[in-house]
Amino acid sequence: MSRKEVPRAGLVKAALAGKITNQEGARALRLTVRQFKRLKARFRREGLRGLVHRRRGQSSPRRVPAALRAQVITLMTTTYARPAGALLCRLSRSGP
16 A cells, blocks of 8 residues: 555544544545545445555556657657757656
8 A cells, every 4th residue: 555545544444433424534535525435335345455546556548658659769869869858868767
């Protein structure tokens, strides 16, 4: 779990036990009450695994394809070497 997801477990457990209200839990997590209720339901069904973000471990759907990234890096190191240094740095750091 990430640092953002760790407090979710305690707050959801407290809400299920009746120690805090849905509104208090939602406010603490900066969610809407409706979203907090969904989180509680998912926790009941799946346990701690239900609180982890669903896209964990998957690549971004907006990711630039590797072939296009390689083509851009080739162009930027040859044709456009001078003016695009910052963009080249970002592309080369983004990984495969």
